[in-house]
Amino acid sequence: MLSVILPAYNEEKMIRKASETIDRILSAEQIPYEIVFVNDGSKDNTWSEIEQAAEENPHVTGILFSRNFGKESAMLAGLAEASGDCCAVMDCDLQHPPETLVEMYRLWEQGYEVIEGVKRTRGKESTLHRMSAGLFYKLISKAVKIDMSRASDFKLLDRRAVDALLSLPERNVFFRALSSWIGFKTVSVEFDVQERTEGESKWSTRSLIQYAIKNIAIFSTTALQCVTIAGVAVFVAAIILGIQTLVRYFSGHAVEGFTTVILLILIIGSLVMISLGIIGYYIGKIYEEVKGRPRYLISRKIGRKEQ
Ligand code: UDP
Ligand code: MG
DSSP, X not given: OEEEEEEESSOHHHHHHHHHXXXXXXXXXXXXXXXXXXXXXXXXXXXXXXXXXXXHOTTEEEEEESSOOOHHHHHHHHHHHOOSSEEEEOOTTSOSOTHHHHHHHHHHHTTOSEXXXXXXXXXXXXXXXXXXXXXXXXXXXXXXXXXXXXXXXXXEEEHHHHHHHHHXXXXXXXXXXXXXXXXXXXXXEXXXXXXXXXXXXXOOHHHHHHHHHHHHHHHOOHHHHHHXXXXXXXXXXXXXXXXXXXXXXXXXXOSOOHHHHHHHHHHHHHHHHHHHHHHHHHHHHHHHHHHXXXXXXXXXXXXXXXX
16 A cells, blocks of 8 residues: 655645545556645644545545644654555645656556655746755765755655664654665656645745755764864964964064954954854754654544554
């Protein structure tokens, strides 16, 4: 059986549409399935929509979070609750075309364990957004050592891959990169990002920047190494300036030079502060991990559960 996991945050208009579309496509292909909606603490009628969808279609189940925990947690909760032999994760705004699910399922039947959806086109976006996304993926790709520039959260995972993912103890997860990191027999399928038909994107520029910083920090320590590199660069500059100062002193031109002093204080001061900030950020993440809080809290569940 295929479990389709759909994280939903304020998606009241999309729930029905998503479950009906997926039902139509998968039933036509005679693929046994279940749909797991994860309501990520929505503030609108998403939950009652899920309840109705579950009433109409016995294949639909739902999980309700006690508050908004974010898409990464919602995807993991869905994977933890799903009982299928393979699990697909997709956006419930149907920007990930459900037709591609069939293609992914067929590849799974051929023995692939991780089927990654990669974006052929990125859909409508501003140039700035595209450029910053490009930079972000360059950094992440370096950390994971896999090209992530076209990666998405649209994936189909075999039960073995799902169990491997769920066995990872960390709290801060970046699903998109982790699913490559776990390895397994992987293949990718291209898809075109569709336009959102209802509602709006949950991402503001600010939340995207936070998302990028968080994922770079939890997936790589490059930023910490930048601190060392900056330190070395400042040290080299200090030697050059030191020699220059000494030469001037001995040749008797030592009076002017306040500019250099001020510049040095400014440069070193700011570098030290930035470095402390980066280190502080990592310590914050370590603190979060050490606390060992659960990734999410479920307040209610609906739908059949035989196992
Ligand atoms: N989502 C979620 N929790 C959140 C934000 C988003 O579960 O805190 C879900 C949302 O309902 C959708 C998917 O994640 O199914 C992608 O969100 P969105 O369409 O806003 O992102 P975009 O497609 O613009 O990247
Ligand atoms: Mg979307």
